Amino acid sequence: MNKKTFKAEISNCILLKGGRLVDPQTGLNEKADLLIENGTIVKIGKVDEKGVEGRVVDCKGKIIAPGFIDMHVHLREPGEEHKETIESGCNAAMNGGFTGVAPMPNTSPVIDHYNHVTFINKRSEGLLVDVYPIGAITKGQKGEELAEMGEMKEAGAVGFSDDGHPVASGQVMRHAIEYGNMLDVAIINHCEDMSITGEGVMNESFSSTETGFRGISSVSESAMVARDILLAEFSRCPVHIAHVSTKEAVRLIRDAKSRDVKVTAETCPHYLTMTDKAVKTFNTNTKMKPPLRTEEDRLALVEAVADGTIDAIVTDHAPHHADDKDNDYHSAAFGVIGLETAVGVILDRLVHGGHLKLEAMIQCFAVAPRKIFRLPEVKITEGETANITILDMDKKWTVKGADFASLSFNTPFEGWELKGAPAGVVNKGMLYLND
């Protein structure tokens, strides 16, 4: 397939002209020009482009926000470079409006040693997108012995997870959050009780009754969320819940937060906009873990994102080659990509749909992930590092996987007509503009 190339331009001086600057951290919401020199915001206000020797970008009608991070992606390198590489995944991120990604460690080999973290750092050198490696909680993600989290942190890992698998043992999970708290890193659990999941391939609901598929009940998720919250409460250590998909998990997290338990959580655009009714098409791009749930779950998640119960929106970008998806539903792989649709889907369905304020969306994509990873804040303020996502609120477009920078096109949003899109990103003195 002929893909167009996706390349950032390097520029010492960038003027973003005429955009609206929105930063929920400072309450900033005003129309102003923004001048960047050598990667730093040097002026906010009125800047005459005649005096600027550099790149001038017309941002009229656009939103300028702190750079978005996708804190849960799978970049498949090392091991499955035919699905995605660190470079192609970062290009997908850049094309999707992200300046940072955090790849999960379930590669081959598993990222469970500082050497592997160093490899990821090396492979992401020179890219516009910041890559924040997540290491494995346990050696080989086997759920038995803790991996060398301290050394991985020193090499640059910002969080730890056995994502793809749950940490099944409650005792191992308890030790993980205690050790993670000592290191001041995020511990992220993929909450799934495999004894409840069994051989399920979709949500257990009326839709699984209709299709005859084995179901994965919501309890598979909520039971382990409850366990992890209780562990966090008991040990007084923070825990982050990955890809929340059920209303019961939302209820548990809301309750925990109201009692000041240190729990944070994320969900994905597909859980916020799709339901398990889509599985009735037998389209294998509706197959992922956790599975698409019911309309009641979807509504609870939208509410939870709007009221802050769920902190972050992530894509769980999971590239698969067509050979792994173009098959019967059982044989097809779990997982969908999302880096290049997340911003458009959330702007269209949630922000334009009236369910989420733009500031709250920016909070979910730019502010919360950095907080959970204990990364420095990124602000739209003079003197700060220029790490910026530009949004086009009104652009109308149709999702077409074949146009993506990602090497894979297993998107559940194929053909969706959206209003709102990423318009570009600025980071590390580099600029990328969507056409």
Place this chain on the structure above:
Amino acid sequence: MQLSIRHLLGLDGVSEKDITIILDTADAMKKVLQRPIPKVPTMKGKTVVNLFYENSTRTRISFELAEKRLSADTVNFSTSTSSVKKGETLKDTIKNIEAMRIDFVVMRHGVPGSSHYLANCVDASVINAGDGPHEHPTQALLDMMTIREKRGSLKGLNVCLVGDITHSRVSRSNVYGLLACGAKVGVCGPATLIPYDMQDMGITVYPHIEDALAEADVLNVLRIQLERQKGALFPTLREYRNLFGITEARLAKAHSDITVLHPGPMNRGVEIDSEVADGPQAVILDQVTNGVAVRMAILFLLAGGRSSFEGVDHE
């Protein structure tokens, strides 16, 4: 009249009109089967592939016979003797078979939706002979033909499916088909073998067989698979029989004109007792005969035939 569908993937969404066309045509086909030479040249030159990814004796033979009675050329493909064992994907298998130019694929496969997937891959007409626990439309149609034959009409009849509803493709297709034709449908079985929120399909779920028997005009008794015991879904076949088995004593408390079906193969003494299976209310062997007629009707109609079927009758 012609069918509005090109494939028969399931009965979900199929109209009463289409079902009636199939059942009427099947009645006519049954007359063909009763002739001295039970064969017509209707599908001469047409090729049907019977693609069976799961073992099936009854359904495969029934299809094969129906195809031969219509003079179609048939090819049988079963996974135990095929390239599937060598790791070929479903799509590649299909594409290879289709490259040999065929008109129909009859497929049995273990995964729900596989016949929908197949229909998207090929130009041939697809007939679903069972896709995992999803649908088995020809079985439901032969059940409906048999009930209609015995009771005159499906409208208003109370039909209850008994047994392992969750893992049964027969149950789902029966629910869709019977509801479309105006019957009332119930299901009865251990709580662990009734799928989630099934009442939302517009049916009644009976936790106890006595309640089901009190209301049923027709019982469709499904096969209980021993493997389910290992999944902790019910304790023993013995206890299953005690709680849900259709015994002579239980049947005596039902409507005296109750009709009893079973899609086979039966576990005598488990879900159904021999006294019932071989008794006057059972129509189990009629189902087998009607199965051939229904499959002939479907092949004939999907090949573009009309429900009047006169052309064939006069030959």
